[in-house]
Amino acid sequence: MRDHFELRDGDAAGRIGELSIPRAGVTVETPALMPVINPNIRTITPARLESEFGAEILITNAYIIHRNEELHAAARDVGLHDLLEFDGAIVTDSGSFQLSEYGDIEVTTEEILEFQREIGSDVGTPVDIPTPPDVSREQAERELAQTATALADAETVDTGEMLVNAPVQGSTYPDLREAAGHQADETDLDVFPIGAVVPLMNSYRYAEMIDVVAAAKRGLGRDAPVHLFGAGHPMMFALAVAAGCDLFDSAAYAIYARDDRYLTVRGTEHLEDLDYFPCSCPVCSARDPAGLRDCDGEKRERLLAAHNLHVSFAEIRRVKQAIRSGNLLELVESRARAHPAMLDGYRTLLDHVEQLEREDPVSKGSFFHLSTESARRPEVRRHHERLARLDAGDRVLLTEGSKPSVDAYDAVWRIVPPFGPFPRALSGTYPLTAETPERTDRAAYEAAAEGIAALAAANPDSSFVLTHDGWSKSALARVPDGVAVEARGGCRGNGDDSADADDAHESAE
């Protein structure tokens, strides 16, 4: 167990953690957003980030400081914290990004780590190779080997109390990302950035981003603090946290502000397209878009950056609160409707349901069935796995209705879509206390039928009767042949084709 990172609470693969940063003498609560500070441009001063936005940690680029004579001297002279006027934790990047952009940089891992330590960085970074998406497997493997060398080099440097990043690369090859995660996890380095995902995010390839994160997480231990490097758009914080990311960094707040772009949890707007501010932050509740457009360039940029930070930090708080309340996946459901690519990302997250299920708490607040996707949540899978271990008795009625008065059965189990059957004694336990729509969808019925199949397979000698309320034909097709099926009263109870005609037309009654 890494002693500098403690997990406090969890939901799906997301967690609230405490990252101790000894050199800064601070403990940062994760998920955390690290504003990126360009040492040359300070749209919002670090002091304001701390006092006004509650930033506990920020990130800046040691390579830029290293290369700039004046900054270099000042950083050596007064140290990074005084240079930036920031008391929290400071993470420094190494120039890897510049390497990937310009093909060459003039420092080694040893040099830049020593420089980072010297100027007072709290978390330093070696010179890894950020391999972009879609390169040949050969390139990805070759560069991953170079990154492995950088990590090995980093382990030999005397970094004192400074924590050190161990970036996880591997391009868009999940097996390479997983191997890289495993390799990084084996080092004695401390924080684990998943690198080179920015091109995926910039082109809305959230599904592939989630595959990359899931792969890296499989390689990393559960106790590894994971930084999704370059991820600063509040739209994807909930999704990325649910996949197991702990740290984000935002350069977007300032860069977007520079060209009048306005962040929201549902995407990016351009100031010129806004007639109203869709936001309650101090910037947006004190003026309207026309008023902001009238401000001079520098003031406008500062105000937009402040808005972008407000919305980003508020989303981090919202994600944390969702973890505490046990409804992070409900928040992801909502965020998945920001853009079709976010829906792809959520659907892909649910492809990794086994991985989620291993970390998802057994009991939470209340499960909300909010879409056809909800039927694929880890709680549903876990219930089906449990069904495969339950002893059902000889003659069992599975019913959406109440317990019949006749005593023709050994047991009468309830059925709740999307979970399927369960003994009545479990009715009060999570997730079977779920809130579901009146108009249950086909996917929920189908998942319930799969639960029946799991139970029937585990109890081959039992005889089951299912009485259902108008299940779709596609759901009834998933009920095993040995189960006797009866429709409960009501005209929709015959599982005819019409129930298949439209997902959302279906209703439990």
Added chain:
Amino acid sequence: MRDHFELRDGDAAGRIGELSIPRAGVTVETPALMPVINPNIRTITPARLESEFGAEILITNAYIIHRNEELHAAARDVGLHDLLEFDGAIVTDSGSFQLSEYGDIEVTTEEILEFQREIGSDVGTPVDIPTPPDVSREQAERELAQTATALADAETVDTGEMLVNAPVQGSTYPDLREAAGHQADETDLDVFPIGAVVPLMNSYRYAEMIDVVAAAKRGLGRDAPVHLFGAGHPMMFALAVAAGCDLFDSAAYAIYARDDRYLTVRGTEHLEDLDYFPCSCPVCSARDPAGLRDCDGEKRERLLAAHNLHVSFAEIRRVKQAIRSGNLLELVESRARAHPAMLDGYRTLLDHVEQLEREDPVSKGSFFHLSTESARRPEVRRHHERLARLDAGDRVLLTEGSKPSVDAYDAVWRIVPPFGPFPRALSGTYPLTAETPERTDRAAYEAAAEGIAALAAANPDSSFVLTHDGWSKSALARVPDGVAVEARGGCRGNGDDSADADDAHESAE
């Protein structure tokens, strides 16, 4: 055309309108939120509502003022605007709520309207009968007749420049609500509150609320400004606006604050359950929940009320911006994931797709396919109706792929789920420029197949070939028999059972 209400912009059945309120000399832009002012308790002063939250209109209760000797005298003496210190428009309720709560009030429609005019109200209300949900049809009809009498009485009163509400009642009987809407529309009264829906909202019966609104709207003309009376939770503003509501009133902001309840667009939280504020408003970005809990009762109530107002007004702005951007239904998609009952509400809204389609603009920004529900949007229906009018030619290829090089067809049409086929010339027109997920869902394929069926029915002499990318069996079952079906290359292209196995496992590739 009512000359005091002008429609400026629309999306689904939602609209941005300008409601001229001659007596106040102001024009209120709708959708608008009217904070409720209890004349006896002012958690947030009307002056602050105006300056800090941008409230253009508020609502108070003339009956309470009428009954209270001191308030009565003061209101007569200085007038309502000076009494409340508010320059915007003031709407007054009549005591109907008290009537419904206590069974009896001591004024008539004539008396209370004259009183409202006398004290300077800008929009007055007759004494209608707010019939609750689920009463007998007899009661609903009897009370609706009384409301009709109240409206007729109101028409006889000389109300000067004051506008007058014409409430629409009818309990949970859609045909009565429709008839009541029609009746109210026939009067010369001005604003149309849909009454007695609070019990539906309090018990999360959003589906029935939408049925009630849709019915009332069918009776009312398109130019009628509609007030969803008692609706003040920001969670449902987007849904209610999409159904055609223009005015909301919030007592919730103050009442909830009194017992530490905290509004969000995803539901209501209790202050004691919050570890983090999931909000960017000035109240929430300046302190944390522990800090607010430490405030004394009165200060805490004022701060919570301010938060509740910030989040409510921001949501109204967000809804307006969504109408301007043409993505109101995308916002509703997101809000529908707040609670299973909200999903029921959205699914019910889509039941009224014909009604939505009549008002939904033909061209907007970009259609986002965000869920299985998206396949039922008015744009899909409209495209299918258009397909039924298109002349396809003799031999037509319908394909998800590119145009083939061989010249075996008279025309090659593109297919985009959920819309279905269209001539390539329409590719650049809304909604066929839709952004859809890579992982298309079964509902989208099925809707596309229904589009093919519409086209084939309209062109019985044409021969169609469909080449598709792995459509689900359920979708292929909807393709008419006369259409030749070919799977395009790739392992998922055979429409086998597996494509039906899980909605969200499906993928276009």
